[in-house]
Amino acid sequence: MTCQQSQNHQLRIRNLSWHVAGKAILEQVSVDYHSGELLGVIGPNGAGKSSLLRCIYRYINNYQGSIEFEGQSLQNYSRLQLAQRMSVVLQHNETNSDANVLQWISLGRTPFRSWRPRIQQQEQQILQSVTELMQLEDLLAQPISKLSGGELQRCVIARALVQQPSLLLLDEPTNHLDVGHQMQIMAAIKGLSIGSIACIHDLNLAAAYCDRLLLLNNGRVVAMGTPAQVLTQENLRAVFGVHCRVDIDATGRLSLRYHYPQPGEIETLHG
Numbered sequence: 061m062t063c064q065q066s067q068n069h070q071l072r073i074r075n076l077s078w079h080v081a082g083k084a085i086l087e088q089v090s091v092d093y094h095s096g097e098l099l100g101v102i103g104p105n106g107a108g109k110s111s112l113l114r115c116i117y118r119y120i121n122n123y124q125g126s127i128e129f130e131g132q133s134l135q136n137y138s139r140l141q142l143a144q145r146m147s148v149v150l151q152h153n154e155t156n157s158d159a160n161v162l163q164w165i166s167l168g169r170t171p172f173r174s175w176r177p178r179i180q181q182q183e184q185q186i187l188q189s190v191t192e193l194m195q196l197e198d199l200l201a202q203p204i205s206k207l208s209g210g211e212l213q214r215c216v217i218a219r220a221l222v223q224q225p226s227l228l229l230l231d232e233p234t235n236h237l238d239v240g241h242q243m244q245i246m247a248a249i250k251g252l253s254i255g256s257i258a259c260i261h262d263l264n265l266a267a268a269y270c271d272r273l274l275l276l277n278n279g280r281v282v283a284m285g286t287p288a289q290v291l292t293q294e295n296l297r298a299v300f301g302v303h304c305r306v307d308i309d310a311t312g313r314l315s316l317r318y319h320y321p322q323p324g325e326i327e328t329l330h331g
């Protein structure tokens with residue numbers, strides 16, 4: 061999906077601050093999120109990435125500032141209305157359910173459940189296309205509790221997709237995935253007809269798939285823009301304390317080549 065250049069702001073965040081026990085976890089964060097784009101949220105551990113997502117899916121409510129979603133304040137949505145528009149993939153997923161993969165993924169349809177046959181048929185089609193997209197066809201009869209970490213992660217994303225949200229929020233969607241599945245998942249997310257906001261640690265993966273990046277540090281926005289605008293040597297050194305070369309090929313694709321410090325070099329890098 062390409063970033064729509066219109067002023068179609070699905071999400072408008074203004075001066076969002078969230079403080080806990082006097083500590084600023086998020087401070088004056090303002091973001092315009094365009095409908096349909098894949099926005100990567102990057103930043104070091106503790107930067108506030110998950111907290112930002114939690115405010116958007118209303119797990120955190122006691123923030124200052126405003127969040128507008130599809131033209132109205134987030135606070136005006138009922139839980140059910142929100143569940144019908146937004147779905148969330150969290151960082152840590154464990155399940156001890158007795159359900160098999162198909163049964164478990166179909167739980168994503170809960171906000172829309174109906175026993176009318178026509179709707180049930182539509183559900184079957186949604187489930188089939190999502191399980192194909194996530195390459196889960198061979199696992200559908202397996203107990204969900206017996207899957208590997210990576211297989212479970214693909215199921216978690218599938219369950220979020222069968223919810224057919226207009227906005228998908230993902231906290232580290234490629235956790236536990238091997239390099240091939242990381243690429244497959246990111247390509248699948250980018251290919252969706254809906255927009256997504258994803259916290260991502262792997263900066264090369266973020267550069268390869270995201271339309272825009274939001275770089276946070278200490279709860280504040282450091283930069284927001286295209287991968288080339290955000291992933292500069294200066295930003296990477298200042299925020300992550302790493303040295304790297306930023307290469308941009310003829311097609312405009314950006315890749316980072318890190319200098320991996322050896323014992324004794326760490327202090328020099330942060331100096």
Ligand SMILES: Nc1ncnc2c1ncn2[C@@H]1O[C@H](COP(=O)(O)OP(=O)(O)OP(=O)(O)O)[C@@H](O)[C@H]1O
Binds near residue numbers: 106
């Ligand atoms: N409920 C809470 N109470 C107190 N402090 C919190 C709470 N939630 C988050 N924090 C703190 O806020 C900071 C940001 O946490 P957050 O999980 O948003 O960071 P993150 O950028 O997602 O980090 P990571 O990359 O490690 O997942 C951390 O210092 C964390 O300890």
